[in-house]
Amino acid sequence: MQNNAIFVVGYPRSGTAYLARLLGEALNSPVVSYGQYHSIADEGLDRPGNYKIHQLHLFPERRYAPADANKQPVEQLIIGDTILNESAWKGERIIHILRDPRGVAVSVMFYWGLPDLDKAIDYITAESSIMPCSWVDYITAWQESKIKFVQIKFSQLLTNTGVTLYNILSCISVKLPSDQDIETAIVNQDFAYRRRLIEENGDNMPYGKDAQLKHLRKGVVGDWRNYFTCKDGERLHNHAGKLMMELGYIQSNDWYKDLPNVRKTTKRSTSL
Template sequence: MDIDAAARSVLVPFVAQNGRRLGARVRYYLQLWRARNSFREYGQRYPNPLLFVAGLPKSGTSWLESMLASYPGYQYVTIPEAVAYELRTGGSHDFDLPADTFERFEDALVVSKLHVHGSRHNAQLLHEADVPYVVLYRDLRDVAVSHYFYVRRTPWHPEYEDYRGLDVEEGLLHFGRTLLPEFVDWMRSWRERREPQQSIELRYEDLLDDAVGEFRHVASHFGLDASPATIERIVTEHRFATMSNGRSRGEQDEQSFARKGVAGDWQNHFTDAAKELFKTHAGQALIDFGYESDIHW
């Protein structure tokens, strides 16, 4: 590597990370201002001004967030602490919410999507604030594939240097040795601690198979308009072809956030070595969460 290339490999991620950190704080205050203005106009329509989604990374959380924000008045709001934590550590899947998180959203119409885990702290905050929420997860093998392609095209990501020189097999093995056990813990933490009357579980695969039915369930949980016409309109507006500039589901674009939009893509990439590693770290979890009936896959 020449000197200029070496300098760029350090400078580009540094500039990207700091730009994103600053932008996140500015965007947060703008989002919150809009959410409070919206509350004054639309707040009386909704029983729940805050819609909270705790999603496993790469599990369709942005898709669900976008559909929820289609209801008049609701605004995306992302707290800057979560962004800063992700930039510092490589992910927010083990992030604990600030104690005043839900106080910040008073008198505002907010859709908040975060990758926070189901720690005692986070579960208790949601319980005390009486905030309804959805826990969204995905087959961990597909999460690994999606994570590999996502990090390789994201210079600001702290793991970019770890992944950019790896082929798919090497990338999946690296994920299996590093993040996979933490993501298994993420799924188990929410299943163990979520409040059943206050929350629902949702699988990305079920949302793909029956977007209308699953989103109707989510809308009803949040007390939103779940009429057939409304649900059909929102789902149609957020179908994969619309969000990927016309690509059909399954048609890959490695540079797009909406890369492929399918379930089971792991079967196109997993080698025997990757299978064995994932069976070791996530075999029982895949059974417990309904992705496999036994360890022989």
């Protein structure tokens, strides 16, 4: 691993691009694709900072090394077709961002233009053409990993951005930027401000204006309540309830029973 690399990882639609861009701004460093993986977050390629921030859906996986007669599992990091062995991976600068799977499901529905939330829940509860694995399998793999990483929640980043960003930077052994640099990064990555920039210049950004606009919507916590029904909640709970409880996203196994039987919101917009 390059000692100037910072990897921002997470399940798709969990806020990885937002965090990567915040770090890039705060450290005055480029957010750049890794290998053949073309990231929608890329920006600031001419920034002179000392680091390279990579936004990835990196996946830790235990596999048996072919040459190991004792069949001892070797932990590897999977990036598409790229595999990095634990022995070659120091892990000082991996940041894993978690997002409530209900928010993930809504964001998946918008970003991929799915017809309804049912299809989005299908995608995040099983391996699919657009997902590397289920949300539970992805998060569990990181929770059980022996690779060193810093973990935060997307909700923390949205509701207490400055403190969360400062804490991340303190944990990953980088030269800390000034408070003013952190504040400037937060202002420049504000969702509404970014959408205005995309409207003006989105065609010059990775994947173009339409993809960039779909990538950003509200940047708020709890918007899933406008879309989930009791049936949706029960489906997701049956798949992810135990892990949601462990992570503090729910406080009881009955959380979905008070949700409406019919979706309150039928008009869909684009967004994170």
